[in-house]
Amino acid sequence: MKIPPNVNEWLNLLFRWFHVFAAILWVGSTYYFTWLDGRFQEEEREAGKVGEGAAGESGKVEVWMVHSGGFYVVEKRKTPSLRRLHWFRWEAMMTWLSGTLLLTLVYYMGGGMVDADVRNISVSTAVLFGVGLLVVGWVVYDLLVQSPLGRNEKAFAAVAYALVVGASYLSTHVLSGRAAYIHVGAAFGTIMAANVWMRILPAQRRMIAAVKEGRSPDPAEGARAKLRSKHNTYMVVPLVFTMISNHYPVSTYGHDYNWLVLSALVLAGWAAAKIIRRA
Numbered sequence: 234m235k236i237p238p239n240v241n242e243w244l245n246l247l248f249r250w251f252h253v254f255a256a257i258l259w260v261g262s263t264y265y266f267t268w269l270d271g272r273f274q275e276e277e278r279e280a281g282k283v284g285e286g287a288a289g290e291s292g293k294v295e296v297w298m299v300h301s302g303g304f305y306v307v308e309k310r311k312t313p314s315l316r317r318l319h320w321f322r323w324e325a326m327m328t329w330l331s332g333t334l335l336l337t338l339v340y341y342m343g344g345g346m347v348d349a350d351v352r353n354i355s356v357s358t359a360v361l362f363g364v365g366l367l368v369v370g371w372v373v374y375d376l377l378v379q380s381p382l383g384r385n386e387k388a389f390a391a392v393a394y395a396l397v398v399g400a401s402y403l404s405t406h407v408l409s410g411r412a413a414y415i416h417v418g419a420a421f422g423t424i425m426a427a428n429v430w431m432r433i434l435p436a437q438r439r440m441i442a443a444v445k446e447g448r449s450p451d452p453a454e455g456a457r458a459k460l461r462s463k464h465n466t467y468m469v470v471p472l473v474f475t476m477i478s479n480h481y482p483v484s485t486y487g488h489d490y491n492w493l494v495l496s497a498l499v500l501a502g503w504a505a506a507k508i509i510r511r512a
Contacts, residue, residue, distance in 0.1 A: 236342065244338055252331035259324035260469050267466050267510055272296045273309045312450060313441050322434055329426035336419055340412050348409035362407055363416045366400065370420035371427050378460070397499050401492040410486030411479050414495060418475025421468040428461040466510055471502030
């Protein structure tokens with residue numbers, strides 16, 4: 234379907250505007266809770282040093298904050314209350330949906346998928362490859378996390394990075410350079426959104442259901458959800474890089490060794506995320 238140029242431009246603008254703002258909300262809340270969890274761990278360690286136990290004399294761990302003229306205290310609990318809970322989920326869905334619309338508009342319908350100098354294939358073949366990369370990326374990642382390898386952080390990171398390098402090489406030798414970069418980023422975004430909706434939220438719901446039934450929630454559910462959220466904080470940094478890479482064609486997707494550039498900057502993004510998580 235051919236979209237009139239002026240309509241295409243307005244749709245591109247609106248979808249991109251929505252996508253960027255939704256991503257700010259999602260990533261902001263993700264890193265806020267990452268920061269908050271780090272401060273709770275610091276409080277627990279300090280309480281342990283003075284002999285007060287993990288939760289201190291008051292039996293709880295609190296973090297005090299100041300913002301916008303008010304003072305706020307947050308308390309961490311391992312058991313959910315049956316009172317109203319505030320969920321953080323629609324930011325992830327809206328970010329992924331708007332990103333998918335942009336991907337369709339700019340690449341699948343916009344003619345940016347194929348570069349005959351890379352591989353002379355049809356647009357439909359390129360689109361199938363791109364969609365397949367997103368689906369296979371999630372399936373392989375999910376199986377890897379659930380495997381014994383997922384319990385070894387360093388081994389998991391090494392294998393995951395090798396897969397990223399392989400995906401970067403393969404995609405840049407099938408798709409146009411720009412499309413290859415954005416699809417590696419879209420694979421990260423798809424994994425992140427699937428983590429929220431298919432692994433983190435169901436685990437939280439099972440913990441709440443256990444409390445309603447008078448049972449103690451399984452702490453392993455919380456640990457698995459926390460691990461997925463941790464992975465999301467690492468994936469988002471290189472994801473943002475792939476989003477802005479189209480502005481720098483000489484240094485990134487247009488480079489003779491664009492797959493090496495992408496692989497190196499994914500690793501740099503992971504290193505940056507590690508620093509940000511500790512800040």
